[in-house]
Amino acid sequence: MRAVRVERFGGPEVLVAGEVPDLAAGPGQVVVGVRAADVLFLDVQVRRGLFGEHFAVRPPYVPGCAVAGRVLSVGEGVDPGWTGRRVAARTGVQGGYAEQAVVPAGELVPVPDALDLDTAAALLHDGPTALALSDNARIGPGARVLVLAAAGGMGALLVQLAKASGARVVATARGRRKLDAALALGADAAVDHSEPDWADRAREAVGGAGAWC
Ligand SMILES: NC(=O)c1ccc[n+]([C@@H]2O[C@H](COP(=O)([O-])OP(=O)(O)OC[C@H]3O[C@@H](n4cnc5c(N)ncnc54)[C@H](OP(=O)(O)O)[C@@H]3O)[C@@H](O)[C@H]2O)c1
Incomplete structure (x- = not known):
């Protein structure tokens, strides 16, 4: 199979695509044929060599924290009924940027037919985090919510959740294209946080x- 490896810590140039051996599922695991890999800001930070004290990741490694696709094979002790099903799954802090990924069967999330696999992969990390933030902040009608970096993965979800809760939502982002994206998601106003007076305007x-931010 093909996979993208980080050959050494650094910028995007250290990502190298190439052939690696196919994977096999061990006990309690499945192999997912990857259709989409989640790409997080965290992937970029780890690739740059940050957070070594938290994540035991050293080059060479295949980055990628989550995938979506179809189950290709199952290991010992796993229900064979998973084979062929559309799923999304966390992979840990590595293994996602590849045509195949091995994940514990307990991580599998069935993907409904109405949801495309690209979106399922994108929601796997950002979705639960955004829901937890939104729920814990108890945002409701009359609240005023400021979403920073509102065109990013997390920000885009928070704009929609806050708006759906009845709040007044102000988004910040860098540049016209991202400001328009935040407004299209439902923000009531958008402020460019690359401008010097952005805090006053927000x-x-x-x-x-x-x-609430
Ligand atoms: N995703 C999760 O589940 C999760 C969980 C916990 C914490 N977080 C944290 O939440 C924050 C946002 O995460 P995310 O997943 O939404 O990230 P993302 O999709 O990559 O968005 C990050 C946004 O931050 C802004 N930004 C400012 N300085 C940047 C820089 N030097 N490089 C790249 N982007 C920069 C960019 O917006 P502008 O161009 O508009 O400035 C970008 O849209 C991060 O600090 C992340 O660590 C995320």
């Missing part, structure tokens, strides 16, 4: 009395 947009 405060004014939320109503002058502060906001």
Whole structure:
């Protein structure tokens, strides 16, 4: 199979595609034929060599924290009924940027037919985090919510969740294209955080009395 490996810590140039051996499922595991790999800001930071104290990842390695695709094979002790099913699954901190990924069967999330696999992969990390943030903040009608970096993976979900809760939502992002994306997702106002006065403009947009961020 083909996989993308990080040959050494660094910029995007250290990502190298090439042939690697096919994978086999061990006991309690499955092999997923990868259709989409989740790409997180965290992947980029680890690839640059950050957070070594938290993640035991050293080059060479295949990056990628989550995948979506179809189950190709199952290991000992796993229900063979998983074979061929559309699934999404976390892989840990490596293994996703490849045509195949091995994951524990307990990590499998069935993907409904109505959801495409690219979106399923994108939601696997950002979705639960955004829901937890939104739920714990108890956002509701009348709330004023400021979403920073609102066109990123997490920000895009938080704009939609806050708006659906009835809040007034002010988004910040860098550049017209991202500002328009945040407005299209439902933000009531958008402020460019690359402008020097952005904090004043954001405060004014939320109503002058502060906001939940
Ligand atoms: N995804 C998760 O499940 C999760 C969980 C816990 C914490 N977080 C944290 O939440 C934050 C956002 O994560 P995310 O997954 O939404 O990331 P993302 O999709 O990569 O978005 C990050 C946003 O940050 C802005 N940014 C500012 N400085 C940047 C830089 N030097 N390089 C790249 N982007 C930069 C960019 O917006 P502009 O171009 O508009 O400035 C970009 O859209 C990160 O700090 C991440 O560690 C994420």
